[in-house]
Amino acid sequence: MTRDSLYRAIWRWHFYAGLIVLPVLALMAVTGALYLYKPEVEAMLYPVNAPAHAGQAQLPPSHIVSIVERNTGAKAIQLLRPAADTENWRVTVRTAQGDSDVNFVDTFNGRILGRMRNGGAMQVIRDLHSLALTGPVGNRLVEVVAGWAILLCITGLYLRWPRRGQPALAIRGRPGGRLFWRDLHGSLGFASAAVLLFLAVTGMPWTDMWGGGLRAIIAANGAGRPAMKVNPWAPQVKAALPWTLREGGAAAGMPGDIGVDAVAGIAARRGLASGYMLFLPASPGAPYLVSAITTRANDARAITIDAASGAVVQDIDWRMFGPGAKAVEWGVATHMGQQYGEANRLLMLAGCLCLLLLCLTAPLLWWKRGLSTPPPASPGALRVVAGLMLALGLLFPLTGLSMIAALCGEWLAGRMRRAWFPFRPGRTMGGG
Structure with missing residues (x-):
């Protein structure tokens, strides 16, 4: 097995991983970037900020709850008291139809200033980000996508690692040319790989299967x-x-x-x-x-x-x-961009934007290559890459099952290709 053959094998699976998950990753990039700014978006859409009431005392919580219940005819289930007096309190009620309505209340006079149904716009963004709109299937798909995203990062780092005079971070060629788009895609991926890996791994705890298993392991070990x-x-x-x-x-x-x-x-x-x-x-x-x-x-x-x-x-x-x-x-x-203040949020935003650009440049780069797939690699190199994929699959079982299915599909396609084109000449390594 030569280094060029290993490169082709890794390039091939980097390409396939992108085909499998890029649309979902693009959705996650957009919704994740929006959710980072949940407080600002909600303040634009709903009466989050409180009117000024100089010298007035706030009503007790029981009054706030009773006013909301009387006006809505529904039972209160939650009261949110913000940290700052410049924000209105929120009382959540459960309606007869099973909806969850958040009422924004002026705590100085008890006026209900507005309502937000079932979490509002940001809950829709969150459900899109987690694919919760599709139920348990979507939650498991998130786990599969996160695992493939980790494979994309690892293989992308290998492909872009400096070798033979090729720098990791460079934009060469004329705009619109294949070299330009390959460098743009590769440089973006190399520069953002650490953040994207972090987002993929730390997103796993939200999944039912892997996240639930992690909770159980943590609890079992004290x-x-x-x-x-x-x-x-x-x-x-x-x-x-x-x-x-x-x-x-x-x-x-x-x-x-x-x-x-x-x-x-x-x-x-x-x-x-x-x-x-x-x-x-x-x-x-x-x-x-x-x-x-x-x-x-x-x-x-x-x-x-x-x-x-x-x-x-x-x-x-x-x-x-x-x-x-x-x-x-x-x-x-x-x-979620909260632990270290605004710098943390901006870094996560940069990761989301880089991910979106990678999702956009990848199909464009494929088109520049004439929609052709990367050249086949030697069986030995493919076995090495398959072993690495299965090792990753042991850490993330649902992703592992999807990888087994993909490897079987690649093996079957290879058998059919050799049967139909036994004398097709191989291609040399070209990258990107």
């Missing part, structure tokens, strides 16, 4: 968070919790309700006076849950309060997380 002494939460509650706090279950408490004002007071005495989501009991005996609105991973906080007695059942924060839980929470917060 590297997770303390077990939550709460009832299993509804999906909208779980989505608001830190990633490692989304499991748990315990028997319900005694009937009774101390009220939302008392719960807010308990949270305030424990240092959580604002910047939290307060989940009301879903049924008699269920507890209250107060969860901090997290920006950085180490902001994670969840306080469970018995509705009948007001006793704090559990108060979990970042310091109680094990190393596995901390690593995952850090990865999630950094993936």
Whole structure:
């Protein structure tokens, strides 16, 4: 097996990986970039910012909740108290039709300033990004795509690695020429590979199969968070919790309700006076849950309060997380551009834009090559690459199954090609 043959084999599978996942990666790049700016987009679309009320006192939470319930005729399930007084509070209700409506409320006079249905525009963006619109199938497809994206990054780095006087970062040739587009694609990929690899790996915890398995492994090795002494939460509650706090279950408490004002007071005495989501009991005996609105991973906080007695059942924060839980929470917060402020967000935005450009330049480069596939490689080189793919598949089983299917398809195509064109001359390595 020669180096040129290995290069052709890796080039071939880099090409196939792109054909398989580029449309989905382009969708993820666009939606991911938009979701990085969720606060700004929501502030443009909904009455997020509060009117000025100099010298006035805010209404207690119970008044806010009762006003919303009276005006909507629906039961409140969640109260969001922002960290800044310059933002309106949000009360979420569950309608008779099963919809989730967020009401933006002026906390100084109780006026409902606007509504957001089922998470609004940004929930649509999030569902597109995670392919949640297609249900469990989409969630598993995300896992497959992320695994192929990792293969794209690894093979792309190899193909663009400096050799024989070819620089990793260079734009040569005239605009519109094949060399120009090959260099543009290769330089973008090489420069952004680390960020794209990070996004692919840290996106995996959101998947049901791989992410659920990771949670189980972390918990089994004592590297997770303390077990939550709460009832299993509804999906909208779980989505608001830190990633490692989304499991748990315990028997319900005694009937009774101390009220939302008392719960807010308990949270305030424990240092959580604002910047939290307060989940009301879903049924008699269920507890209250107060969860901090997290920006950085180490902001994670969840306080469970018995509705009948007001006793704090559990108060979990970042310091109680094990190393596995901390690593995952850090990865999630950094993936969302939150952990290190604006610089973090801009870096993730750059990764999304580079990914989109790679998805656009790849088919154009293919067209420049006359829509031809990369030349076949020697059987030995193909076996080496197949082994590397299967090793990656062991880490990401769903991706591995798709890779086995792709390898079988390549083997079958090769048998058919040799049967139909036994004397077809091979092509020399050309790159791109």
